[in-house]
Amino acid sequence: MRCTLGRLCLYGTVLNSVDTIEESIRSVFRPDADIVITDGGSRDGTYEKLLEISKDYNLRVYRAPGSSRGLGRQLALIRCPEGSYTAYFDLDNEYNVYFHKSIDWGMATGSPRPLGHLYSKEYLLSRGGWRDLNYAEDNELWARVGFDYYLPVVFGRPIKTVGTGLGREASRYFQGITGFTKRTLRTSLDLIRGLGLKPIDLVKLFDKSRLALLLPAYIIASLQGIYRHDKFLNNYELNFYNMLKKLKDPVKEIKADERYVVFAIPYKVAYHIGVSWIDRRLRAIGLRPYKCRQMSWGESIVGVRSLNAIEAVNDYFHFNFFEAQSCRPLEAAEER
Structure with a gap:
């Protein structure tokens, strides 16, 4: 249509x-x-x-x-x-x-x-x-x-940086301990429901300190209804898969400065989807895959035309979104 x-x-x-x-x-x-x-x-x-x-x-x-x-x-x-x-x-x-x-x-x-x-x-x-x-x-x-x-x-x-993940909720969203507790529970429930997570996904995606809250919240989320739209992939993984499947080159399509052309995916998600396939999809639009540490995801696969893009993105965000010194070509990182 x-x-x-x-x-x-x-x-x-x-x-x-x-x-x-x-x-x-x-x-x-x-x-x-x-x-x-x-x-x-x-x-x-x-x-x-x-x-x-x-x-x-x-x-x-x-x-x-x-x-x-x-x-x-x-x-x-x-x-x-x-x-x-x-x-x-x-x-x-x-x-x-x-x-x-x-x-x-x-x-x-x-x-x-x-x-x-x-x-x-x-x-x-x-x-x-x-x-x-x-x-x-x-x-x-x-x-x-x-x-x-x-x-x-x-x-x-x-415009302002207030941390990352579940911990980024600023005081502007709640008042007092009761407000904080309600907000934290609502965020946990909606995280599970919106990402379409199963218990195995919680264990796979989050560290132990967050599981103490998320696993009990899963029971409540299940009663409310979890929105999962693929049999094998949770919504988070499915979206990365579809992004990779439908990639277009911004340099060609919208005349983007290649320093702003970046694709990043958490390594634990990439591993589930298929690292070799991701490598091919990135190279198909001229991006070279690296393995880098990202601020909130940890180990990630990052596709760029050159490592200059890593510094350019960090400069644009005004903080180290990627740890530039950690980046290694994906093929070399996989051989280690």
Whole structure:
């Protein structure tokens, strides 16, 4: 099915991010696009700030106190104009030119689901839209709805760095010990549900310190319903598999600077999918695979055109996303 949509709607959800929202919105703003934001009940002036800048950035702002990230995005998506392509963005991030180039390229394909962050509104809603999840909502959506192409290019970065993984939850999301406990439990449940995890996946993907919480949470998640969309792969693995299967060269397709062309996958996931196949898929678009340590994943396979990309990405993020000194050509690392 080919789309001939010309209208674009950018959308997202936000909670207590008054210090980052304008910088984020400024980076995605374009005169040809509507921007729709759901505020999840901010207490720090975020909602008021959005109203204040709404005319400057063609914003439509709505409140939905207590909404999860998935529900907030769904409510914003529904309010995007009919017959438009829709691209979501994270209001804690700022975006570069490749965010916009990827959108323009995706719309030009005519596909209703060209990229993981770009869908026609009607197509996405017809596949169920966003689940009411506060974590892994994007992984669940990609695994269920799918996408036709993947461009391995860095097109955004956090405006502020607040750690990684389950521990990155900042105090802006909760109040007091009770709030922290509820938030931690909700995050654990949604992680399991959104990634479609089984107990064996928990053991495979997480260290022992986190299993003490995640294994009991699995029982509750099972009662709520776990969203798994492949018999053999969990949603996290399935998405990496589909990204690799549908790789397109950003240098060729959107004239990307090769220093920003990077594909990375945790080694434990790569091992399950197939290291040799991944090697071939990366080389097919001109990327050389290395084995490097990544900040939150540990050992990873990283595909780049040259190791200059590792330093360029670290510089762009303003922290060492990859440990450059740890990188070795994959074939040499495998022989050790």
